[in-house]
Amino acid sequence: MKRFSLLLIISLFLIVLAACGSSAESSEGEDAEGKETNETVTVNHELGETEVPKNPENVVVFDYGIVDTLDTLGVEVAGVAKGNIPSYLEKYESETYANIGSLKEPDFEKIAEVDPDVIIISGRQASVADQLEEIAPTIHLGVDTTRYMDSFEENMATVGEIFGKEAEIEEELATIEESIASVNDKAEENEENGLIILANDDKISAYGPSSRFGLIHDVLGVPAADEGIEASTHGMNVSPEYVMEEDPDLLYVVDRTAAITEDDSAAEEMVENDLVKNTKAYENDNIFYLDPDYWYLSGGGLASVTEMIDEIDASLE
Incomplete structure (x- = not known):
């Protein structure tokens, strides 16, 4: 009987120990909803290599093509450059989204106030990238028109990796490639x-x-x-x-x-x-x-x- 009690105590101790270890591992690698935390993505872009957080919550975007993409994917942004927002993206004129300045003149104070996890820019902001980098990781995702589709697809793959939307990006790009092939056939004819x-x-x-x-x-x-x-x-x-x-x-x-x-x-x-x-x-x-x-x-x-x-x-x- 004593031996049985001892074995029972040891078993219970091992179960508790395993549970604690699992909990500790979860707290280090996942949040309460099971999402990864403290994970980063290395982004190679026109201005260099930048580490950005995976699934960032506070995102500010200057490039309207990227705003368009995130909107299509259902990813929320915290701030955009207002003033010349395309009409089909007019919802971003709302006060729900911070006005981070114009395409040529970022509002550094407002951006700092938003406290973004990542800042996404394109060509017009390249000259002030270093200043933006002081606020948050900054990546250049403008399209290189000399290699349009390669550059576009690379940018989309980067967005997919950062926001965990790889499957959605792959599906969208497949549809686009089909459309391109159809137009090429018409142009040739x-x-x-x-x-x-x-x-x-x-x-x-x-x-x-x-x-x-x-x-x-x-x-x-x-x-x-x-x-x-x-x-x-x-x-x-x-x-x-x-x-x-x-x-x-x-x-x-x-x-x-x-x-x-x-x-x-x-x-x-x-x-x-x-x-x-x-x-x-x-x-x-x-x-x-x-x-x-x-x-x-x-x-x-x-x-x-x-x-x-x-x-x-x-x-x-």
């Missing part, structure tokens, strides 16, 4: 060339392959009317005479004025002048005014890239 211009008040700039809007040529397969356009952020300054001389089959117009103001009618009047009316694009009703929310403000997001592909798809019907 049509054999029509295209010219991309940005309308900005009374000025126009042309963009070609590897440029800000080079997705049309490099990824979607629409041949460029002018292969000699130098790739740059601001495009090549051109005139209506240039557009007439290049005589594109398809003319794609991104209206910057409409993107940053409420005036969405000026570009058509300026672009479709007497010279441009001599082009095949005008004669065949093939001038397409692309949605500036997607093309100018929020390119590089899951929703925006999908819509951009759909717009070019529709232009090839």
Whole structure:
């Protein structure tokens, strides 16, 4: 009987000990809901290598393409750069989300007040990345237009890893790849060339392959009317005479004025002048005014890239 009691006591002691060990292990690796804590993700980005927390709670974002992506994935953000938020993301104008400044002038005081776990930027904020890094880990997830899809997919994979949305990202990218393949087939069948211009008040700039809007040529397969356009952020300054001389089959117009103001009618009047009316694009009703929310403000997001592909798809019907 004594031996049995001793064995019982030892067994109970071992059970309690095991439970304590399991509890300690859980508290170090998981929270009360079983989620990992203190885990980090190493992000390699344009500005270097940065450790960011896994599943960060307080996230501030300057890049609207990333806001678009997080919105698609159902990931909440604490603050965004307000002022030129795309209309389809207008919910972020709400006071629910902190205003962290403009795209060119971050509000460092407000960002510090939010106390973010991670700050996500793109090109316009690169020059102040060091200052932002003093507040929280800062990563650059802007799209490299010289390698658009590779860069976009890398950014999406990074977002998926940080927020535990790998499966959702994989599914979204698979759908996008299917759409791209379909548009490429149409572009090859049509054999029509295209010219991309940005309308900005009374000025126009042309963009070609590897440029800000080079997705049309490099990824979607629409041949460029002018292969000699130098790739740059601001495009090549051109005139209506240039557009007439290049005589594109398809003319794609991104209206910057409409993107940053409420005036969405000026570009058509300026672009479709007497010279441009001599082009095949005008004669065949093939001038397409692309949605500036997607093309100018929020390119590089899951929703925006999908819509951009759909717009070019529709232009090839």
